[in-house]
Amino acid sequence: MKQLFIHCAQNVTQSALLEDGKLTEFSVERTEGTSLIGNLYKGRVVNVLPGMQAAFVDIGLAKNAFLYVDDVLHPHLERQPKEKPAITELLKPGDELLVQIMKEPLGGKGARVTTHFSIPGRWLVYMPNADYIGISKKIELELERARLRSLAEAMRSEGEGVILRTNAEGENRESLEEDLNLLRSAWRNIVDRCKDASAPSELHRDSGLVERMVRDVITPDTEQLIIDDELSLHEAKAYLRQTAPALEGKVQLYDDPKPLFDKFGIKEQLDKAFQSRIWLPSGGYLVWEQTEALTVIDVNTGKYTGSIDLEETVFLTNKEAADEVARLLRLRDVGGIIIIDFIDMEIEDHRHQIVQQLEMRIKRDRTKCQVVGWTRLGLMEMTRKKARENAMNYFYETCASCKGKGKIYIR
Incomplete structure (x- = not known):
């Protein structure tokens, strides 16, 4: 079950995605400094x-x-x-x-x-000069992939490129064509403005956080979208009314006096997720250290002693860790190289299962990830595309005394 929550304050908008009650994505955008991606x-x-x-x-x-x-x-x-x-x-x-x-x-x-150039819509991404068709890898049924490819070939003009998004699965030609025509119109406006504009100048700005989340996240399997701001509520409904009217009823206004993120336990989950030590359900824990381009995660058994033998205890801890790491990479929006120091396992099949577990969990990630595999030192290596600043940077700043070393400055 997916639930999307959007909290709007005077200077900032925040969104939180819960899957089966667990926080998996968090985004924040300041009013005076919206995202630049896609502009x-x-x-x-x-x-x-x-x-x-x-x-x-x-x-x-x-x-x-x-x-x-x-x-x-x-x-x-x-x-x-x-x-x-x-x-x-x-x-x-x-x-x-x-x-x-x-x-x-x-x-x-x-x-x-x-x-x-690429301009995203509800069902597809329009690439005016790409001259190829792409289908989301998350659409796995070959018959559906072939159907969408055939529709895209029929709709696109010579030289145009189109990527069918995951949301396009099962959608009819009329909806896809309407989306494509809207994006074509937006591109023509950009080209027309470019002719008369002087450099440097901004010609097109991608949608704000509310519309992006509605566009990219709300699907038929989303249980509800709860927003605590009437203006943003109308914006979300208007977008869905135009692109997916069947989903408009999922949007609800939150008017309880208790803060939205407190009411649904989001703040508590955020506080735990951004700590340097994150506890696992069994009693094991992760130690999380992050730099600008490299993230290192250490897995420990902690309080978990198991009940069978050491290998089984280690394996179960590592499985929990793989699930939690995949979730936290999305939630923290980590990018760059990621090294995971899982606890050493003797059985080769257990090592293989941990790789499979990690690969299965990152399929839910909307950002491109790649599990490279085990290094010669027995560390798990993976990468995740980085496009935006980490959400935690909006709320935390490096200590002026220790410069992020976590030590007390005594001089």
């Missing part, structure tokens, strides 16, 4: 770096955006040259071009941008 800009090339095969582009933000050569070439791999050209053959300082943010500024880095 399109007319930019000006400031500098071209042959040694990095990249360029820096002024798009009007505090720091210039980074554009890698692969993101300048045609989005379809089969349409790219066999030998990658030098970035200096494609761009020069002063050039003006349309770019889209694919990764927000993080730490000391500027945004990463691309010319592989």
